[in-house]
Amino acid sequence: MNKEHKDTKTKKFGMVIDLDLCTGCGACMVACMAENNVPFKEDESNKLDSITWMRVYKLTNGKSFPDTDICYIPRPCQHCGGIGDHGHSPCVSVCPATATDYDHETGIVSQIYTRCFGCRYCMAACPYHARYFNWWDPVWPGDMKESLSPNVSPRMRGVVEKCSFCFHRYQQAKDRAYANGRREIEENEYQTACTQACPAGAITFGDLNNPEHQVHKLVNPDPKHCGRPKNPKAFRLLERLQTNPKVYYISSREWVRRAGDNYIKNESKQIA
Amino acid sequence: MDSALIPEGVKRCPLWKFALGIIIVGVVLLWGVYAMFLCWFKGLNQTNMNDAYGFAIWIWADLAVIALGGGAFFTGFLRYIVGKDELKNIINCTIVIGFICYSSALLILAIDIGQPLRGWFIFWHANVHSMLTEVAFCLSCYFAVLTIEYLPLILENRQTDKIPFFHNLSHNLHEVMAVFAATGAFLSFFHQGSLGGVAGVLFGRPFAFREGVLIWPWTFFLFTWSAAAYGPCFSLLVTRIIEKITKKQLVKQNVIELLAKISGWMIATYIVAKIIDTWYWAAVTAPSNGFTLLDFYSGNALYGIWILVLEIVICGIVPACILITEKGRKNKLAFTTAIILGVVGVSLNRWVMVLQVMAVPVLPFESWNLYYPSWQEVATTVLPVAYGIILIMISYRYLPIFPQEKELNPIES
Numbered sequence: 105m106n107k108e109h110k111d112t113k114t115k116k117f118g119m120v121i122d123l124d125l126c127t128g129c130g131a132c133m134v135a136c137m138a139e140n141n142v143p144f145k146e147d148e149s150n151k152l153d154s155i156t157w158m159r160v161y162k163l164t165n166g167k168s169f170p171d172t173d174i175c176y177i178p179r180p181c182q183h184c185g186g187i188g189d190h191g192h193s194p195c196v197s198v199c200p201a202t203a204t205d206y207d208h209e210t211g212i213v214s215q216i217y218t219r220c221f222g223c224r225y226c227m228a229a230c231p232y233h234a235r236y237f238n239w240w241d242p243v244w245p246g247d248m249k250e251s252l253s254p255n256v257s258p259r260m261r262g263v264v265e266k267c268s269f270c271f272h273r274y275q276q277a278k279d280r281a282y283a284n285g286r287r288e289i290e291e292n293e294y295q296t297a298c299t300q301a302c303p304a305g306a307i308t309f310g311d312l313n314n315p316e317h318q319v320h321k322l323v324n325p326d327p328k329h330c331g332r333p334k335n336p337k338a339f340r341l342l343e344r345l346q347t348n349p350k351v352y353y354i355s356s357r358e359w360v361r362r363a364g365d366n367y368i369k370n371e372s373k374q375i376a
Numbered sequence: 377m378d379s380a381l382i383p384e385g386v387k388r389c390p391l392w393k394f395a396l397g398i399i400i401v402g403v404v405l406l407w408g409v410y411a412m413f414l415c416w417f418k419g420l421n422q423t424n425m426n427d428a429y430g431f432a433i434w435i436w437a438d439l440a441v442i443a444l445g446g447g448a449f450f451t452g453f454l455r456y457i458v459g460k461d462e463l464k465n466i467i468n469c470t471i472v473i474g475f476i477c478y479s480s481a482l483l484i485l486a487i488d489i490g491q492p493l494r495g496w497f498i499f500w501h502a503n504v505h506s507m508l509t510e511v512a513f514c515l516s517c518y519f520a521v522l523t524i525e526y527l528p529l530i531l532e533n534r535q536t537d538k539i540p541f542f543h544n545l546s547h548n549l550h551e552v553m554a555v556f557a558a559t560g561a562f563l564s565f566f567h568q569g570s571l572g573g574v575a576g577v578l579f580g581r582p583f584a585f586r587e588g589v590l591i592w593p594w595t596f597f598l599f600t601w602s603a604a605a606y607g608p609c610f611s612l613l614v615t616r617i618i619e620k621i622t623k624k625q626l627v628k629q630n631v632i633e634l635l636a637k638i639s640g641w642m643i644a645t646y647i648v649a650k651i652i653d654t655w656y657w658a659a660v661t662a663p664s665n666g667f668t669l670l671d672f673y674s675g676n677a678l679y680g681i682w683i684l685v686l687e688i689v690i691c692g693i694v695p696a697c698i699l700i701t702e703k704g705r706k707n708k709l710a711f712t713t714a715i716i717l718g719v720v721g722v723s724l725n726r727w728v729m730v731l732q733v734m735a736v737p738v739l740p741f742e743s744w745n746l747y748y749p750s751w752q753e754v755a756t757t758v759l760p761v762a763y764g765i766i767l768i769m770i771s772y773r774y775l776p777i778f779p780q781e782k783e784l785n786p787i788e789s
Contacts, residue, residue, distance in 0.1 A: 219501055222490020228430050239421040239425075262419060
């Protein structure tokens with residue numbers, strides 16, 4: 105670690121998604137694909153082998169009209185901190201070639217495409233299905249190749265990829281701050297593509313360690329319990345597995361909050 | 377025509393018959409090789425795997441052949457370390473089987489990875505926290521040990537044995553074989569275990585996850601134990617099949633029964649441990665993550681509670697009961713049934729720990745993922761079987777695999 109790194113505060117970048125605001129429009133998915141050069145197939149009907157770093161799930165409360173209720177859950181990589189929030193994410197700890205890594209400076213789980221040899225153990229380890237394998241070589245129709253983002257390297261066939269919290273934007277923001285003689289970046293200087301694209305403003309992004317950032321204010325993460333939200337309306341997916349994700353969801357509806365984890369029938373509602 | 381290569385004092389089928397067998401199995405082998413090259417050149421889109429089913433039939437085959445090949449390390453351990461001298465009459469066969477199983481496992485892994493040319497990254501950029509890293513290192517080292525164990529057998533061929541250097545090399549290798557057997561047992565303990573650990577450490581997958589001791593989940597120990605228990609069943613089954621095909625008794629009954637008895641007791645103790653593990657997992661581990669046992673065995677077309685009953689009761693308790701009793705071992709039908717059930721049982725366990733792990737939904741709003749393999753996956757899975765049959769055919773014909781064959785089948789002059 106060089107001196108510059110020691111001079112900056114440790115970040116814990118995270119995302120808060122307000123499910124009461126999300127309309128399921130899919131703008132976040134489109135923005136993500138365009139920003140990160142995510143490849144696609146001619147026929148995208150089989151969702152089991154198409155790549156969607158950000159995927160929107162549709163949930164219903166299972167009740168018939170007029171009590172039917174619907175909720176959309178956008179699901180990027182959860183950038184888990186793992187048991188004890190020490191950085192041993194489910195995927196990071198299993199990758200045999202250290203091709204996926206936990207950055208303790210930012211809390212972001214990275215994927216090193218040129219080191220991944222495609223064993224897919226990380227995919228087996230991820231309970232969120234947030235990791236995708238390149239079953240085909242990426243093909244960009246027509247002149248589309250010309251419009252690819254120069255800041256993100258396209259991936260080759262046979263490697264795993266996933267959401268990076270638009271890490272290249274963080275690097276660019278830092279570069280700009282350094283050029284201006286600053287060591288820290290402002291909240292609005294580093295925002296993910298999906299956050300900016302959401303027309304309903306359902307996605308908030310920032311540093312969970314920073315009490316001034318919106319994400320911290322929205323969920324009030326409890327550092328004594330690996331960042332579990334103190335806000336009773338906030339929850340994380342599969343909290344009980346102790347994966348300690350950095351993506352939080354907010355909903356005023358109890359059935360939505362309960363849909364974020366597994367419960368044994370008749371289990372105390374207090375757990376939810 | 378090839379009589380000069382055939383061991384002295386034993387009879388083999390005519391060359392044309394042998395060649396015909398090789399050609400028939402060879403066609404299947406070529407089919408597998410064709411599929412293998414398709415996967416290498418066109419990529420894993422040739423398979424039916426998908427993002428929900430990243431581990432599929434190959435990984436099952438990989439784990440299954442390694443467990444079945446466990447007869448090699450465990451028989452070596454019994455023969456050289458424990459001192460069960462009678463097992464010298466079957467150990468060559470277990471080594472050939474082990475060699476086939478482990479070379480197959482390495483080949484399968486080479487096909488299974490998305491970037492085969494980067495396979496060496498697992499050694500170069502090794503992540504010491506990953507069970508798969510431990511698997512790769514121990515598997516490669518143990519395969520080297522198996523090659524060293526197989527080598528003196530090859531050198532004992534009538535023609536190579538005539539060359540003084542090879543004769544002496546073979547003799548000297550035999551002298552130090554105990555060292556390699558001990559090394560093999562040590563390495564096997566870790567790679568069989570780490571294969572169990574591959575599933576057991578997945579704390580994001582409640583169906584697979586197990587608590588354990590230090591860094592090792594209970595599946596680590598269960599996998600080693602089950603390979604030592606069921607591996608000999610496969611060695612005995614292959615011996616039986618060779619005896620059936622050649623219409624000869626190749627190993628004395630007391631040797632077969634000794635190995636069967638040890639295997640039976642190993643299965644019996646393993647299955648007790650497995651039942652305790654299953655009970656604790658169902659009663660404590662899974663509920664703490666919000667799952668009941670039946671959540672893992674309902675709501676889909678394939679994985680019912682029957683699979684647990686089949687694995688533990690029918691393919692665990694039943695073969696153990698048969699093999700630990702003298703009456704059971706002496707009854708040919710019961711004995712054959714027991715070793716077949718044993719082979720099915722350990723293969724089923726590996727299936728469950730790979731394919732069912734992928735199938736069970738974890739997110740509450742997802743459903744079961746069921747998968748069927750493509751023909752390319754089937755062909756490449758059959759490939760090691762064909763390769764194994766060919767290697768056994770060649771080894772049996774030209775090498776003294778069964779030391780008691782001459783005594784049990786004297787040639788009338």
